[in-house]
Amino acid sequence: MNQSTISKSIFLKGIGLHTGLEANIELQPSDENSGIVFYRKDLKKRIKASWKNVISTKFSTNLGDQNLNIKTVEHLLSAFAGMHISNCLVIIDNEEVPIMDGSSKIFVEEILKTGVKKQKATQKFLEITNKIRFDCDYGYAELVPNNSSEHGLNISLQSSFEGKYEDQNINIENLNGNYPAKISKARTFGFFNEIEYLKSQNLIKGGSLDNAIVIKDFKPLNPEGLRYENELMRHKVLDVVGDLSLSGLPIIGKYNGFKTGHYITYNLLKELFKDKNNYKIVLAN
Ligand SMILES: [Zn+2]
Structure with a gap:
């Protein structure tokens, strides 16, 4: 099985469940072996979606380090995993991923509409x-x-x-x-x-x-x-x-x-x- 990314960018916006803050997100195709990476556009800082970067799990899964935080990443990450997307850059302009309808349905529908692009590298x-x-x-x-x-x-x-x-x-x-x-x-x-x-x-x-x-x-x-x-x-x-x-x-x-x-x-x-x-x-x- 090969790695995959999305075929072209997906743009979504909505409010965060916990902060109530509005955020725009762009899901952008990314290179082989890059994994899922979040980029805080407002802070110009990036962070990889990894258990090593989890800073809190109270009522949502939050990534962060000394420079930034990205809250409530779990439903978007679930959509990527469920759709076998290995590599994607998530560009976000605020601190919490939009909750959308409370599920990963909208992310999945957008990925299906846009299409999944197979890459050359092998998926481990x-x-x-x-x-x-x-x-x-x-x-x-x-x-x-x-x-x-x-x-x-x-x-x-x-x-x-x-x-x-x-x-x-x-x-x-x-x-x-x-x-x-x-x-x-x-x-x-x-x-x-x-x-x-x-x-x-x-x-x-x-x-x-x-x-x-x-x-x-x-x-x-x-x-x-x-x-x-x-x-x-x-x-x-x-x-x-x-x-x-x-x-x-x-x-x-x-x-x-x-x-x-x-x-x-x-x-x-x-x-x-x-x-x-x-x-x-x-x-x-
Ligand atoms: Zn949940």
């Missing part, structure tokens, strides 16, 4: 060879090697919404090819009784029923209802795909998680890279 994959696990006080995640019948990236999640919503499980086998239809349309979500708390933390300033599902009494307040019957769990898969892509390579293996979020997946990647025996770099999926 990161194959899990040892079981890795990260536990915290409320949940866990693990990456385990695929068994002989499994291919690509497999994701199995369990929820515990603690009486705020019905608990659900989801099992997505071989994400390859399943992403646009099964995952990309799933929106981010929140619980009605937590909105005041999030606002008091200076978060969700840009949140509305146009870009998030809000659950009250086990039901969405959104007049249009849900896009998938288990949309919340599918969104969790969407987030896992985006956060895992911060490894820098598509992963071959199985991700199992309970009550996962950005914090857990990021720490799982840190565990993964502690020991080179946990994975091998391979050429073919």
